[in-house]
Amino acid sequence: MDTELADLLCIGAGLAGERVAIEAASCGFKAICLSIVPPRRSHSSAAQGGMQASLGNCAMGAGDNQDIHFQDTVKGSDWGCDQEVARLFVETAPRAVREMAFWGIPWNRVVPGKSAFFKGGKEYEKVEPKENKGLITARDFGGTAKWRTCYTSDGTGHTLLYTMDNKVVELGVAVHDRMEAISLIHDGETCTGVVARCLKTGRLKAYLARATLIATGGYGKIYKESTNAVINDGGGAIIALDTGVVPFGNPEAIQFHPTGIVPTNILVTEGCRGDGGTLLDVNEKRFMPDYEPEKAELASRDVVSRWMIHHIREGCGVKSPYGDHLWLDIRHLGERHIKTKLREVEEICNNFLGIDPVTQLIPVRPAQHYSMGGVKTNKDGAAYGLKGLFSAGEASCWDMHGFNRLGGNSLAETVVAGKIVGEKIAEFLKGYDVQFKTASVKDVADRVQERLERRISGKDGGESAFEVRNAMQDELMERVSIFRNGKDLEKAVENLQGIYERSKRVGLRSNGIGASPELALALKIQGMLRLAICVAYAALKRTESRGCHAREDYEARNDRDWLNRTLATWKEGEDLPTLNYEPASGVLEIPPGDRGYGVSKIITRDGETTGA
């Protein structure tokens, strides 16, 4: 088998993977990135809204600092985050934004003088300070006390990814695109690379590396309705779970975004609401102020999504052939604003819905959006369980998001964690030597080859990979979604286990020669189901409500019993994951309290019940 050597192998060439590779390459190490798609097509490119850093340059951001950013992040996480990591993150974010500016991002800048802005549909005026002319400006995003989200029009993720990949090209870092990691090479203690499958030819290839990084992004596509890209199906999570020793942190922490368009689930940015867009119901009445008088449409995502579903359940949704939805109204922002600041939104409405948001309402409803959970790492990005394995970006559980990530904090995480973890990996590589064992490589390669042949020959059965995947997606959407309860979750685990059995009997209907999209899915469908079961089972066991995890049968946040993080591992041959728990945060700089929005019933660490 074709084999390649590197100091660092990054599985993933999105913002996180490339940022780590850049750091290692700058220190003189040989880094290789793998990616399913050409790097600039990674899903980071789809982020429209922006990236948080407390620069405090714009009028509405005046007085902002790292402490306020820290508070917002911890509150946003519903105290589920690791506060030491959150601290590290807010400290580094301003430098990371400036570094990206230095590398070429055309950040929008402060324009001195008066300008109008909208909040909750009303027009206000602000005056930008003269002395800050030309510094990086920011916009408003949900769940933040200050305007802190740096942006380039409606294409922040796009410009970040292009600039990052420019740097990769400049440094000559190799990116092997259309190369999908299928299995980690490890001996139970040390990770030494992967076996990957080429999506141009179908051939297998081994990559041997002293350090391996999982930066494969989110895994939204285990859900039917998701804003994620087609390729976000959990490849990185799957190969980590497959080891049986690397724990997966907080699989149940899944964020829904309030505004996916109906029917395609393409996201329209939070910037719409940040800039003053409102949510309307079937009577074209604004309803968020009734539920959240202070923050209204700008309360955090989990809160807005929940009230939207609640409002639909109250019978106030708009009927459509694709199910009930609500309206997003940005008409009052005006043609000029929409055509410049929200241009991608306008394009999405025109191209995918055939409507004009300047004069018409946009049909929206919540869709799966972000995976807070991921490969559990320490604050240096080193994965638990295997030496030489690291993780960063959305694929990881570093864990600065806890049970709810703030908009703008994940683009920031990719570049901040990328920088920090990259530095730590460079340090690690300096004093580290490892023996590549031919036997382990051969063992992994043989296993992958056998799996592949069984799928192609149909030896195990003739289940369709597509049908099995659809059944899984429907099940999660139906019972492991925004509102959760014990009865449904139990049913979900049971049903998913049935679908898991079916996944073992998948056989191809095509010949599987070449790139074969059917074979690619068939090879990971079992892993996808294990991941889905982790999500459902961890959600069932967490008998409290925290951030995005809303249990109808356990409405209070329970800091006495659940101020912790789920760690799921999957032992070979088992049909359920093993769940362990660790404290959410070693340091509690801000002790658990009221978020100031959302439902505030809390069982305190002393066991008292407070709030509604």
Next chain:
Amino acid sequence: MGRQLKFHIFRYNPEDTNSVPRTDDFYLEETESMTLFIALTRIREEQDPSLQFDFCCRAGICGSCAMVINGRPGLACKTLTRDLPAEITLMPLPVFKLIGDLSVDTGTWFRSMNEKVGSWIHNDEAFDPDAQEERMDNALAEEIYELERCVECGCCVAACGTANMREDFVGAVALNRIARFMLDPRDRRGEKEYFEVIGTDEGVFGCMGLLACEDVCPKELPLQDQLGILRRKMGWSALKRLFRVK
């Protein structure tokens, strides 16, 4: 009931020795707001699981799904079937290497383009982590962003008469990229260095002015304007060189 759509799709799997280039026909009933993304996904999942094509963001942002749709390069994900006749012919993009059916290798081509034009900020200074950012006028930032909106989908290359004839022509996408960096004060390259990259027949002077690139750009980038600006600048630069040689 929706229209009955008939798809003629180019098929060829170079990895399969039994495969020959051909067109296959598929039928689908049209549904509301159907895009080519929805249609092709259904064809693969319901009729032929071996069908190869590329989608990623399926929201017109990542540039993965460019193909030739009834003779015209475009992004499949943002093509609504209702804007097409009931017979739809789909071909892979020319110029790029075929991977299979509608899937082509844009990754290798664009990496090489980015290397050729030096698609990064050329600047010898080191980043100072403690310094405030260099100031920039917002209008300039927006002007740069305007050109940075390119998604490297390859439509302009596929539609280009010159690129189809000469392999070394860098294409409108590369010229647009250079124009982007020329606008950017952070890039310290001078006219001479830009000239070396594109002041040749492989660059600005290779273009035959057929305008197809701008016509098919899904991001509606002002590609011809950029070309005109570059040509004037490069022409000037070329003249200056001539005089210096004398």
